[in-house]
Amino acid sequence: MDDYKLNLTTYTTPPSECCSLPELQQICEERLQLYKIMDEAKNLGYKPSTAVWNEYLESQIVQRKLSTSIILLRNENYSVGHNKARRHNHIAHWMLSLCYCRTKDLRVFFTRCELQWFEMLYKRMKDEELQQFFTDSELECVVVSQREKNLLKEQLLMCTKVKEIDFDTTIFYKINFSEIPTLLPSRKVFLCKGLAYFPQNYLIYHIHNKLWRLLSGRLFWLNKVLPTGIKEDRIEYFLNNLPLISPNYKRFSDKNIIVDLENIDQVAAAHYPLCMKTIHSLLRNEHHLKYDCKMQYGIFLKWIGLSYQDAMEFWKDEFTKKMSSEWFDRKYSYLFKHQYGKVGGMIDYEPSSCEEIQNSCPGPGQHHGCPFKHWDLDRLLQRCRSDGFSTYNIKNVRDLVISKKYEEACMMYFRATHNATVENVFKSPNQYFVESYEFEESLNDCLVDVFVECCDP
Incomplete structure (x- = not known):
């Protein structure tokens, strides 16, 4: 049996020891239960890595008797079964990576769950264990010398927002600014000559970004070699029949986010895909939409969380800028009631997919559909310019549209407007909306505060 020295690992080397199929199934099913708990926490509106998120996960892990996870969270090096728990953790990661490498959505879901689990373990590591992890994984950064730190004291205190920390005892690091992109938009680092300076408490961001790239690349590679790499029928059957937990982008159910009449314009500007953003602007300007536009946008609004009462008020307020209330009630209100299942066949309409x-x-005068497929290319590129795209991003969008890779072009639009390095190919406007909100939360959540509290000397 391999000797696993730390709870934290980048899973660089696949496990080499023997493992029976019954044990393998038990190991993988326990890890899938962990993913399920994370998915439940997200549906309850808890933000990853916050105190309430961690409290919920820990309570559910204990309640469901996930023995491997319990041992690792306790981080008692000399407890019974600790090395076995680390072994199971390593095997589960590698076996499930073979299952989750098959599609982009599954790869992103798997990577997020694994990184959230990594962060929970990271918080419980002792200083000497963390140092050993940095050395073993080659994730070490350059430590800022005391002299340089003192010279930059004013800038570091202002930009990195560490006034609550003892500046003299806090270790600062510096790396190439491109290695820590999630902190740049929120101005949580000090930039100087292409280097990003940050305190020890922010190391998790650097590690998170490195691991995201590492795991994403590995899953992509596994996807390419998997069809020819598995020759054993029993293993193939095992992988194909695991009850995977997968992402569901159909309904946006985060209780902490409210889409209502007060903020819908701000939400549209920040988080709508181009197709829905266009329809929303058209409605605000012309106070009317044709049938297909009303269907595409109305059901989208329903599934991102706009209430029935707010939806009826929203549509009526717009339409009655051009018609009487009586005419709206008589001619148009039925459709919007129907979208929410209040009249007719009480159908719970599904949101439209990108396909x-x-x-x-x-047709002429209609504005629904996909801008990347149905718009004139010059119009699309002009829109990209008005949205502040760089020449490089405009060229990428143009090439993808010409190649008829419309979903990838939409992904490029997301990258350019969010300054993000996501790898998703969106399958629906609702998925785009969810990804946009989650990206914003990743920049503004209290992850830093959590780690400041845990690492404060």
Whole structure:
């Protein structure tokens, strides 16, 4: 049996010891239960890595008797079964990576769950264990000398927002600014000559970014070699029949986010995909939409969380800028009631997928459909310029549209407007919306505060 020295690992080397299929199934099913708990926490509106998130996960891990996770969270090096728990942790990661490498959505979901689990373990590591991890994983940064730190004291205190920390005893690091992109938009680092300076408490951001790249690249590679790499029928059957926990982007159910009449314009500007953003602007300007536009946008609003009462008020307020209330109630209100299942067959309409939107055929004067497929290319590129795209991003969008890779072009639009390094190819406007909100939360959540509290000397 391999000797696993630390709870934290980048899983660089696959496990080499023997493992029976029954044991393998037990190991993987326990890890899948951990993913399920994380998914439940997200649906309850808890933000990853916050105190309430961690409290919920720990309570559920104990309640469901996930023995491997319990031992690792306690981090008692001399407890019974500790090396076995680390072994199971290593095997579970590698076996499930074979299952989750098959599609982009699964790869992103797997990577997020693994990184959230990594962060929980990171918080419980002792200083000497963390130092050993940095050395073993080659994630070490350059330590800022005391002299340089004193010279930059004013800038570091202002930009890195560490006034609560004892500056003299806090270790600062510096790396190339491109290695820590999630902190740049929120101005939580000091930039100087291409280097980003940050305190020890922010190391988790650097590690998170490194591991995201590492795991994403590894999953992509596994996806390429998997069809020819597995020759054992029993293993193939095992992988194909694991009850995977997978992402569901259909309904946006985060209780901490409210989409209502007060903030819908701000939400549209920040988080809508281009197709829905266009329809929203058109409605605000012309106070009317044709049938297909009303269907595409109305059901989207329902599934991102706009209440029935707010939806009826929203549509009526816009339409009655051009018509009487009586005419709206008589001619148009039924459709919006129908979208929410209040009249007629009480149908719970599903939101449109990108494929369905691309397969629609907007006629003259119609504005539904996919901008990347249905718009004139010059109009699309002009929109990209007005949204502040760089020449490089405009060229990428143009090339993808010409190659008829419309979903990838939408992904490029997301990257350019969010300054993000996501790898998702969106399958629906709702998924784009969820990803946008989650990206904003990743910049503004209290992860730093949590680690400041845990690492404060």
